Amino acid sequence: MIPILAKTFLAPNIYEFVVGAPRIARKARPGQFVVAMSDETGERIPLTIADYSAADGTITLVVMIVGASTAKLCRLHEGEHLYALIGPLGEPSRIDYLGAVVMVAGGVGAAPIYPIARAFCESGGHVITVQGARSKDLVFWQDRLAAVSSRHILTTDDGTAGRRGLVTEPLREILEEDSQRAIGAVYAIGPPAMMKCCSKTTQPFGVKTIVSLNSVMVDGTGMCGGCRVEIGRETKFTCVDGPEFDGHLVDWDLFLARQKTYVHHEQCALEQSAAQAKS
Amino acid sequence: MIHKKQNGSTQRTERAVRATMPEQAPEVRVRNFHEVPLGYGPEEAMGEARRCLQCKKAACKEGCPVNVAIPEFLARISEGKFDEAARTIKQTNCLPAICGRVCPQETQCEERCVLGKRFEPVAIGRLERFAADYERQRGRMELPPKAPPTGKRVAVVGSGPAGLAVAGDLVLLGHEVTVFEAFHRPGGVLRYGIPEFRLPKEIVDCEVDYLERLGVRLELNQVIGKSITLDELLKVEGFHAVFIGVGAGLPYGMGVPGENLGGIYLANEYLTRANLMKAYAFPQYGTPVLRGSNVCVVGGGNVAMDAARTARRLTDGNVSILYRRSREELPARAEEIHHAEEEGVELKMLCAPIEYLGDERGMVREVRCQRMELGEPDASGRRRPVSVPGSELSLRADLVIIAIGSGANPLLTRTASGIELNRRGYIVADPSGATSRPGVWAGGDIVTGSATVILAMGAGKAAAADIHRYLSGLSNGRSSSLAMEAAGS
Numbered sequence: 041m042i043p044i045l046a047k048t049f050l051a052p053n054i055y056e057f058v059v060g061a062p063r064i065a066r067k068a069r070p071g072q073f074v075v076a077m078s079d080e081t082g083e084r085i086p087l088t089i090a091d092y093s094a095a096d097g098t099i100t101l102v103v104m105i106v107g108a109s110t111a112k113l114c115r116l117h118e119g120e121h122l123y124a125l126i127g128p129l130g131e132p133s134r135i136d137y138l139g140a141v142v143m144v145a146g147g148v149g150a151a152p153i154y155p156i157a158r159a160f161c162e163s164g165g166h167v168i169t170v171q172g173a174r175s176k177d178l179v180f181w182q183d184r185l186a187a188v189s190s191r192h193i194l195t196t197d198d199g200t201a202g203r204r205g206l207v208t209e210p211l212r213e214i215l216e217e218d219s220q221r222a223i224g225a226v227y228a229i230g231p232p233a234m235m236k237c238c239s240k241t242t243q244p245f246g247v248k249t250i251v252s253l254n255s256v257m258v259d260g261t262g263m264c265g266g267c268r269v270e271i272g273r274e275t276k277f278t279c280v281d282g283p284e285f286d287g288h289l290v291d292w293d294l295f296l297a298r299q300k301t302y303v304h305h306e307q308c309a310l311e312q313s314a315a316q317a318k319s
Numbered sequence: 320m321i322h323k324k325q326n327g328s329t330q331r332t333e334r335a336v337r338a339t340m341p342e343q344a345p346e347v348r349v350r351n352f353h354e355v356p357l358g359y360g361p362e363e364a365m366g367e368a369r370r371c372l373q374c375k376k377a378a379c380k381e382g383c384p385v386n387v388a389i390p391e392f393l394a395r396i397s398e399g400k401f402d403e404a405a406r407t408i409k410q411t412n413c414l415p416a417i418c419g420r421v422c423p424q425e426t427q428c429e430e431r432c433v434l435g436k437r438f439e440p441v442a443i444g445r446l447e448r449f450a451a452d453y454e455r456q457r458g459r460m461e462l463p464p465k466a467p468p469t470g471k472r473v474a475v476v477g478s479g480p481a482g483l484a485v486a487g488d489l490v491l492l493g494h495e496v497t498v499f500e501a502f503h504r505p506g507g508v509l510r511y512g513i514p515e516f517r518l519p520k521e522i523v524d525c526e527v528d529y530l531e532r533l534g535v536r537l538e539l540n541q542v543i544g545k546s547i548t549l550d551e552l553l554k555v556e557g558f559h560a561v562f563i564g565v566g567a568g569l570p571y572g573m574g575v576p577g578e579n580l581g582g583i584y585l586a587n588e589y590l591t592r593a594n595l596m597k598a599y600a601f602p603q604y605g606t607p608v609l610r611g612s613n614v615c616v617v618g619g620g621n622v623a624m625d626a627a628r629t630a631r632r633l634t635d636g637n638v639s640i641l642y643r644r645s646r647e648e649l650p651a652r653a654e655e656i657h658h659a660e661e662e663g664v665e666l667k668m669l670c671a672p673i674e675y676l677g678d679e680r681g682m683v684r685e686v687r688c689q690r691m692e693l694g695e696p697d698a699s700g701r702r703r704p705v706s707v708p709g710s711e712l713s714l715r716a717d718l719v720i721i722a723i724g725s726g727a728n729p730l731l732t733r734t735a736s737g738i739e740l741n742r743r744g745y746i747v748a749d750p751s752g753a754t755s756r757p758g759v760w761a762g763g764d765i766v767t768g769s770a771t772v773i774l775a776m777g778a779g780k781a782a783a784a785d786i787h788r789y790l791s792g793l794s795n796g797r798s799s800s801l802a803m804e805a806a807g808s
Binding site for chain 2: 264
């Protein structure tokens, strides 16, 4: 059983959990993920690690409610326990780019991108962060990201905070301004459509673009193949070959289609869980 | 004279006919996940056990990978001494309730049965199951005596049949055993792979509980190679020996176009969702699984049968098995094929998928197949399937399950130094399980490739014996044959 040491409301439907997991904390690296289960009957939910401290023996997870399983997880309180936490899984980010990197965080993607941005910052890299959200109240960890960035740009779809518009606009401008070709890589982490658009935006500039795919998974150890994606026409397993891939090589249509496999199930489970919550 | 003759013919009839096993009727069982064969009662078991000829030279025993004392346990059953029968089996097989259900007896002990030359062989598997179930249901799983503690610690990686066998033997010899399991529930393939209707999970729970009562420690949710590396087990965590029994957990696809469309599962995922995650009880259990109305399962082994029979229970639609060879070559057990057909699974033989086509949402809707015919035998001795030109056909499918086998999962070996692998990524080990690295043994599917529960268990037992020699200071924990190979190369 994994103790929940702290739970914080970050934004509507988005919560931060700090959990006690010394073994995972000791091994965790930026870009890796864990598989979490709220209870014995729950789904195995892959979550990218948002922060970790080997010294405290803790890891931080940011969970957005997208279905019945994440809703159940987010109903757990400080002092309660997760039934299971497995990790760290997946390959860590490669923090070996010299020069500048652009970190594009879409919505809840601010959480998984944070330890990667921090690692680049600590390795002496120049970090430019573009953080986007639909609206002001959905923005979180702006201060944390700003602290590890030499430049931080905020966008909201509705213009309630920062610049009005999508993250791809400042991203394009940054690349256009980069006449010296100082930018070695772009990281884009967020909803699939946002990662796809960022990859399309950077493609003409020929800048290496890394995305972190949140495929549907079961075991997270390469055993089931549920998370398979096509990268440059080759089949890869997100859990062991990823979760980070070259955004220019991802077959996005296939990825988006596979992500929608259980839409009907999700609806049914949500309705049932809502009915249970009422009664 | 007449009397004698009558007696003789009665005896022959008794010998000739195997006691039938009661089963759930097909139309009933396709609506539930309960076990299909219901097991012998005491009378049936005693009658069946009496069919045994008690051969002096027991060929059946030689046909068993762990040499269970078959005539002896059958004699105990025929005498009505069921607990003794269970104890007799357990001298060499620590998982009889499981093996009695999932072993391919028809190619092992029962194939060698002398009675089988003229009649049906003795139902050794069913009787093994009976003895084990009798003992378990009476709550008489007695703990055998344990050797005094040796102070030696053994890590077992993987809680499938190989790992459980190693743990069971070593804990009795006084060693401290910790089993590491990546999933949240123990049992490996017994848990995630074999469906409830073939192996009730209550039995797996019971076997694991028995090991825990013996003192085996279980560490769930630990992915060795990720959470802890093999090197750390030996150098940081202080284990004196490690056994690797992680199975063949890397599913194969066929690489045909469209294979990654939505609605196409590799069998491991489908079965894990259904068995481990209990997706058949969605949404009481949080994990969903697609049910489909036209289901195609690709492959002809036991996994394909398990997947098809699971699908049969989850849909009222059509379930077909596509296999590229003919019925005679089906690698699945005859019993599984029979059960699948009884349940309405259609076998489409000599048929191989060549492309999957999707709908506008990217979900599979059609399997394009090619008719095959059998050519010359290949390396495996089976006749090679050859495609028939111009014989393409199209099948409607909204759920496809690919069950064509699996390979070695590199998660552990990738971060482990000094472990020799073969070309296909399996661990090289000698017959006692010793690997190229001193203090590390391996067994089961990660050494042999996909095989059976009993072979994995047998490998576990051999390794346990060798690990014990090593921990007792009687061997250097190194494979002598591998060391010689290394020196020679």
